[in-house]
Amino acid sequence: MMKNQNGGWVNMARINEECFVYAMTCLLGEDVTVALDDGSSLKGVFQGFDPTTKGNGRIADIALSNSKVATENDEDNKSNGRPMIVLGSQYSYIRGRVTSKYQNHFLGASRPSRKFKTDDEIVASKPRQTHEKLVEWRSDTQLDKDAEVGTKWNQFEVNSKQFGVTSTYDENQYTTPLDLSTIPAHVQDRAQEIEKEITASEDAIAFEKFDNMMEEREEDGTVNQESVQLVQKTISKYNRDNKRKERMNMQNKRQGTTEENATQNRDTATKQQHQIVSCFACTCNLECQRAQFGTRFKQARE
Missing domain, CATH: 1.20.5 (Single alpha-helices involved in coiled-coils or other helix-helix interfaces)
Incomplete structure (x- = not known):
């Protein structure tokens, strides 16, 4: 750990690990030379690496394709190589060269402009394409339109004759069959x-x-x-x-x-009338009961 200019702490081990992974990633697909610990060298195409195997004085395991032992006269060695995995404990360093696809990024090469372009500018920047002259299509066979008038086209029959495809379509699964013998004559006439x-x-x-x-x-x-x-x-x-x-x-x-x-108004008025009649009936009954009770009380006193 060390301090940066702002006074914060920086994990240098993590930065070194990220730089290592980035450098190894840039070598993917490139021709490399691997120096082995026994003094010999291997040449091949760098295909990948395993960063989890790195540590304890050991470099990451790598994978090469078309690998072969490097000799003084590499031009004479035209034999096809084979894929190989080199353990991190078997080599000391890797030497390779990054090609233009990463070199342009490192050198800050100019990138294509992303400014707005009109249709004319876009068309002008692309190579011209020569279009073939359109020719009217004419059928080799002559159609007899008169013979087809009044006939019905059966797609299932055509598929069977021309392409040998037999359809399993059953009309009864999608429609209701009608037995005309059970339908009255006047219904059929009306239809x-x-x-x-x-x-x-x-x-x-x-x-x-x-x-x-x-x-x-x-x-x-x-x-x-x-x-x-x-x-x-x-x-x-x-x-x-x-x-x-x-x-x-x-x-x-x-x-x-x-x-x-x-209708609602009539129902409401009817209900109100019923209530009035009921109330009037109750009042009359009460007056009758009072009169009968008074008559009985008077007779009892006499």
């Missing part, structure tokens, strides 16, 4: 009428026209003004319907609240 009303409604026809016009637009690339007006008209109609529904809901809520208040 068909509802279906016709839905499919024949103005909205359904408008959407169908819109889809057809959008398909025509995709084919020739032009904007159909009739389709635009149709969409605007349909959206306006939906907005009006929604506002009408909101007003009806508000009116229903208000009417329900008014009726509920009226």
